Amino acid sequence: MTARxxxxxxxxxxxxxxxxxxxxxxxxxxxxxxGTVTCSSEELAVAAGVNSAKLRKDxxxxxxxxxxxxxxxxxxxxxxIAREIGVTQDWPVVIVGIGNLGxxxxxxxxxxxxxxxxxxxxxxxxxxxxxxxAGIDVRPFDHLEQIARDHAVAIGVIATPAVAAQxxxxxxxxxxxxxxxxxxxxVLNVPDQVDVRKVDLSIELQILxxxxxxxxxxxxx
Amino acid sequence: MTARxxxxxxxxxxxxxxxxxxxxxxxxxxxxxxGTVTCSSEELAVAAGVNSAKLRKDxxxxxxxxxxxxxxxxxxxxxxIAREIGVTQDWPVVIVGIGNLGxxxxxxxxxxxxxxxxxxxxxxxxxxxxxxxAGIDVRPFDHLEQIARDHAVAIGVIATPAVAAQxxxxxxxxxxxxxxxxxxxxVLNVPDQVDVRKVDLSIELQILxxxxxxxxxxxxx
DNA sequence: TCGGTTTTGTTCTCGCGTTCACAAACTCCT
DNA sequence: AGGAGTTTGTGAACGCGAGAACAAAACCGA
Ligand SMILES: NC(=O)c1ccc[n+]([C@@H]2O[C@H](COP(=O)([O-])OP(=O)(O)OC[C@H]3O[C@@H](n4cnc5c(N)ncnc54)[C@H](O)[C@@H]3O)[C@@H](O)[C@H]2O)c1
Ligand SMILES: NC(=O)c1ccc[n+]([C@@H]2O[C@H](COP(=O)([O-])OP(=O)(O)OC[C@H]3O[C@@H](n4cnc5c(N)ncnc54)[C@H](O)[C@@H]3O)[C@@H](O)[C@H]2O)c1
Numbered sequence: 485m486t487a488r489x490x491x492x493x494x495x496x497x498x499x500x501x502x503x504x505x506x507x508x509x510x511x512x513x514x515x516x517x518x519g520t521v522t523c524s525s526e527e528l529a530v531a532a533g534v535n536s537a538k539l540r541k542d543x544x545x546x547x548x549x550x551x552x553x554x555x556x557x558x559x560x561x562x563x564x565i566a567r568e569i570g571v572t573q574d575w576p577v578v579i580v581g582i583g584n585l586g587x588x589x590x591x592x593x594x595x596x597x598x599x600x601x602x603x604x605x606x607x608x609x610x611x612x613x614x615x616x617x618a619g620i621d622v623r624p625f626d627h628l629e630q631i632a633r634d635h636a637v638a639i640g641v642i643a644t645p646a647v648a649a650q651x652x653x654x655x656x657x658x659x660x661x662x663x664x665x666x667x668x669x670x671v672l673n674v675p676d677q678v679d680v681r682k683v684d685l686s687i688e689l690q691i692l693x694x695x696x697x698x699x700x701x702x703x704x705x
Numbered sequence: 706m707t708a709r710x711x712x713x714x715x716x717x718x719x720x721x722x723x724x725x726x727x728x729x730x731x732x733x734x735x736x737x738x739x740g741t742v743t744c745s746s747e748e749l750a751v752a753a754g755v756n757s758a759k760l761r762k763d764x765x766x767x768x769x770x771x772x773x774x775x776x777x778x779x780x781x782x783x784x785x786i787a788r789e790i791g792v793t794q795d796w797p798v799v800i801v802g803i804g805n806l807g808x809x810x811x812x813x814x815x816x817x818x819x820x821x822x823x824x825x826x827x828x829x830x831x832x833x834x835x836x837x838x839a840g841i842d843v844r845p846f847d848h849l850e851q852i853a854r855d856h857a858v859a860i861g862v863i864a865t866p867a868v869a870a871q872x873x874x875x876x877x878x879x880x881x882x883x884x885x886x887x888x889x890x891x892v893l894n895v896p897d898q899v900d901v902r903k904v905d906l907s908i909e910l911q912i913l914x915x916x917x918x919x920x921x922x923x924x925x926x
Numbered sequence: 927t928c929g930g931t932t933t934t935g936t937t938c939t940c941g942c943g944t945t946c947a948c949a950a951a952c953t954c955c956t
Numbered sequence: 957a958g959g960a961g962t963t964t965g966t967g968a969a970c971g972c973g974a975g976a977a978c979a980a981a982a983c984c985g986a
Contacts, residue, residue: 500973506911510890524933533892537975544935552934553982569911570918584809591805594890598907599914638917639910662920663913669731669815671754679916681909685810686819688902689860690727690790692884693820695900696859697791699883721943745963758945765965773964774952
């Protein structure tokens with residue numbers, strides 16, 4: 485079972501590494517836009533805010549794309565990471581729940597530029613169906629099936645209230661969506677083959693509050 | 706160095722546990738609201754979407770708040786976790802950058818109900834200063850110092866474009882803010898005693914895309 | 927051509943987090 | 957009272973990830 489590096493793509497990239505690849509990618513884009521042609525692991529690590537040894541180990545899972553004594557070709561590495569993540573192709577995305585947060589997401593230009601294309605905005609509230617957000621019509625939630633089929637949507641975003649989230653997730657799964665980004669503060673039950681990532685702002689604040697309390701309160705008893 | 710459980714608060718809670726405590730807290734709130742008085746680690750674990758052994762170990766860091774053969778008193782445990790996290794008190798928060806995302810955050814009611822109070826909305830763009838978002842005036846960014854002092858603000862939220870984020874962070878740190886929640890897709894450099902948590906939606910989508918690519922592409926060579 | 931310099935790719939070790947498994951502790955029923 | 961049943965709290969084993977350290981490989985200059 486020698487861990488031979490395949491020229492096409494590495495077999496098995498650790499989750500922790502997968503989570504950092506987009507950070508490296510963004511750092512590389514910034515470097516590239518500033519005209520940098522080559523960078524060392526140390527430079528890239530600083531730009532990405534990580535340890536350089538960790539960066540090199542992460543990159544080694546993708547293959548051997550650097551040159552010893554020189555460093556990495558910024559554009560080449562950028563392409564390799566983008567290809568590994570899968571953002572060289574465009575991913576159609578649907579957003580469900582076009583309230584405060586859903587509208588902000590729809591208006592966010594950073595998705596498009598990173599390989600994601602919002603193909604539909606869906607909301608259960610008929611009052612919303614008149615609206616146009618970010619140049620896209622808000623459509624009834626019932627259209628999900630047809631849209632998912634027509635555009636081969638694999639990724640869905642849930643920005644509905646928590647109470648509706650499980651329902652929305654079930655419908656998404658039924659439509660063949662296998663990746664869900666969930667902003668509702670609730671635990672989603674989905675089949676094994678479906679990936680769910682949750683973004684929970686309250687939790688983030690609470691984690692900060694915990695540490696903050698420790699700082700000011702003086703942890704000593 | 707016997708790890709005796711102090712009645713006041715445990716010495717050292719692992720980061721992974723701290724990150725899950727808010728999840729447990731939310732599950733307990735839901736259970737409490739549904740009238741549940743007592744729950745077992747298994748029930749709570751299911752509600753929180755984790756393994757029950759992990760849940761018990763996590764709770765054991767706080768102290769011994771359960772009863773063997775019975776389970777946990779929902780309201781009691783809820784209070785203990787809230788106290789440990791620090792959300793029994795109110796935390797004043799400032800949001801900087803009242804664009805798409807900042808407005809959504811300001812309008813979000815879930816913060817208030819979880820112990821966070823938005824005391825100010827700040828934006829560098831003078832055009833925004835006429836606006837009132839969620840009943841709060843949008844004020845000039847320069848007011849940060851005074852507001853931070855007056856309200857003893859310890860937690861700041863950054864929702865500005867990436868290019869402005871480091872600047873905003875520096876100003877926050879100078880005002881005594883020691884916890885930052887950053888939505889801008891950039892690495893922030895701050896002193897050691899300052900905690901930064903980042904929420905990066907593009908990264909979440911890219912992680913989903915990676916796995917999605919693996920699913921459809923057929924990982925086998 | 928060859929030694930010196932630089933930087934990558936990888937090995938090794940350590941610590942943290944997860945999970946299993948079980949003794950201790952509590953309730954309930956007879 | 958005492959035994960059966962239940963559930964917590966924790967010791968131990970295991971696997972993964974972080975970081976230090978170093979050998980291999982490239983470049984450069986003489
Ligand atoms: N706004 C924020 O900054 C923020 C922050 C953290 C978490 N969240 C979470 O994100 C979610 C959305 O927040 P929001 O502030 O945008 O809420 P919102 O109430 O403004 O918007 C929710 C939208 O979902 C729609 N909806 C309701 N049920 C639906 C269903 N079954 N199918 C499709 N659409 C449905 C509603 O019509 C509404 O337009 C909530 O779960 C909230 O807890 C929001
Ligand atoms: N909108 C989203 O859904 C979304 C998603 C992911 C990430 N983000 C990130 O969140 C941030 C905000 O996104 P947005 O869509 O709200 O952008 P936006 O352009 O709508 O809003 C940014 C706001 O920040 C203000 N601002 C700019 N410089 C400032 C400064 N130095 N001090 C104070 N205020 C300043 C601007 O006046 C503007 O009101 C961006 O970094 C973006 O990449 C947004």
